[in-house]
Amino acid sequence: MASTLNHTHDAAARSWVASANAPGCDFPIQNLPLAIFHRADSNEPLRGGCAIGEQIVDLAALAGTGLLAGDAQTACEACAQPALNGYFALGSRHWRALRHALFDLLRDNAPADTKDRVRTCLVAQSDAHYGLPARIGDYTDFYTSIHHAINVGKLIFPDNPLTPNFQWLPIAYHGRASSVRVGQPGFGFTRPSGQAMAPGAAQPAYGPCARLDFELEMGFFIGPGNPLGTPIPIAQAQEHIAGMVLLNDWSARDHQFWEMNPLGPFLGKNFCTTVSPWVVSLEALAPYRLPFTRPAGDPQPLPYLDGEANRAGGSIDVQLQVRLDTPAHRECAAQPSAIARTSFRHQYWTIAQMVAQHTVGGCDLQPGDLLGTGTVSGPTPQEAGALVELSKGGRAPVTLDATGEQRGFLEDGDTVILRGWCEKDGAARIGFGECRGTVLASQGS
């Protein structure tokens, strides 16, 4: 499934936008992710932009310069909208054309007059406020980390933590599209209230969530999609993935565990989900594809979930980190405390398998639909992607290194920061930026 590498993957390429060449920069010229933005506190329309270093190329402005032609111009015009649905619908030929054209315009050897004209389209990221990358028709969340499934399963079903279906199909449930927001500085959501059954209680009670959690996930947006009744074969799945983001599936564990039998999570998840603003293309991630393998003795996927390309490059080595910033951190100006670190390469199912599974019965995916991967937890305890795992259901609170505070679950004022990046020798760093959100006190409290 790995794309062929081409000149846009050349690790030596540099941009005339100097900040793109800084070590550790998430957005070098080899990345070129897209977002929806406008200047904060302005009444400018939302429109598409491309990250380069600490700048944004305003694609609505660029579409008017005459610098692009053909598929690249068509794609750029599709980005000059308040959502990327139209761009996602165009498909991989257009996605590639725009990315390659932007690479040429931003490379240090571009003609001087080109640089001058592109420079007029630049907006500083520090000035930007982001909108959702797409109008999300439907949001689906998978459950594809076997380590997460076992960690959480042990808390609910200690004798039988892994359900028999887990190793046979990528399990998923439908999420709530209306409550997806961009996780960016300044974003907060209200601690949800609801019904929970306390351990040992005779009856459930209503109140603010007492076990509020994050879930470290990745998400991806659907490109062209499929009509009802026509599955997407796994060999074509990659052509329907417009790009990836970080995703936080905020969870109210007390509400969730009480409500979810037998129909799954509902209020425990639908009060808020956040995604990072920048959509990273699969082409940019191509150097970080890895063979998809199964542990010895585990079942091999059924043929509709199997395939040459998936086996060759189905996994992606995205480094993931969770940091926590609390009011106490801010009081003493401490850096956020890192509380978990893992890689997306540990997932038991690939994103192509998720697309194939989602559509095998004929369900129609539409441009801009969002699919989450489920919590990304790695094989060791420190690689768990949720507090409920890290703190063993709250019984073993996590100590925050910068302040010495402890957290079993999230407290009011806590800010969770997800970060993701790919890095290795011989390839450019490909970053996802951050996905952040802050817990605001319940309105009744």
Place this chain on the structure above:
Amino acid sequence: MASTLNHTHDAAARSWVASANAPGCDFPIQNLPLAIFHRADSNEPLRGGCAIGEQIVDLAALAGTGLLAGDAQTACEACAQPALNGYFALGSRHWRALRHALFDLLRDNAPADTKDRVRTCLVAQSDAHYGLPARIGDYTDFYTSIHHAINVGKLIFPDNPLTPNFQWLPIAYHGRASSVRVGQPGFGFTRPSGQAMAPGAAQPAYGPCARLDFELEMGFFIGPGNPLGTPIPIAQAQEHIAGMVLLNDWSARDHQFWEMNPLGPFLGKNFCTTVSPWVVSLEALAPYRLPFTRPAGDPQPLPYLDGEANRAGGSIDVQLQVRLDTPAHRECAAQPSAIARTSFRHQYWTIAQMVAQHTVGGCDLQPGDLLGTGTVSGPTPQEAGALVELSKGGRAPVTLDATGEQRGFLEDGDTVILRGWCEKDGAARIGFGECRGTVLASQGS
């Protein structure tokens, strides 16, 4: 929660559209439901219409006549669109104004020139093809029939069919909005394929669904809705319900029962959901509201799910019927066989409680969102709203009275027809029409 009755509920009122006065007509002048339609096989734009007898008042045409004013004209203009989202967003004051204005225009004592002008806006229902009433942002399906929960629970967990949460909260899961279609003559969907674990098998297998089922439900569309983080209190819930429809939650039981542990139904449900074209307002249903009660000994709802209006009129006595039309019926020109009959009044939770529960944690509902009630099954075996219940998991196939055929689950070519209506002495009949759909053979078979 019952609306006050007014002159539009006068059972003696008659329309100058003669078919509206026929005994057994679903759409008398006291009903006035709305749909989205155009003439079949035309390229006319989809727009809103109001049912009267066997006719449709074209609301886009009516908006141009000058016959309406004020809130009614505003509401009518909002209906002159390819979806009713804008109309739903206006809220109950506008809904009532349009319904009352249509009542006056269509009543037999309307002035002759009014009749002449409205007559130019009529389209025969037999000429119509329907679109979805709204662009559905999110679709949620509840699980609020205790009889259904026990019947199905016994098939999966014989010792403990009812989960401990059922009597404390209206359970729900997120459904798939993209695959909702109008269930009208000519509509069919492909039998889904997928993965299932056969009883006694060593491993799951891929194939066409072998246990395809319907689910008799009601659905309702959301009106103004709520911002993220701001729950809708139960006392205000009715103001956010724009109207009700019939809903068929088609289900692939073999796929569903294999996949749904622990996160609930996914592919078992998302290949197709159908709704009836006509949206019946709560005002039209006001004469059929009943007190909401709990069996002695059952827990009383927590305060956020309780309230005076809900207790006084939370239940609705909608008669529901399922009929099956098979290729053998059509060969011998037999009427469809009735296979189930019940009433919506048996639901354990009310539609107001569903809205209050959905939003209690802050989840935002948007105009045009669709909420399903879950399968409506009554207290006796003949009142079950799904084949899996009627046939006891396929072990006791249902005999179709018109042909003598048997059905454990649905076969290719079978058409399921849901019907709903309210009827009692001293009130006009309020009908929902039909929701119908046909099973088409799997593409691989």
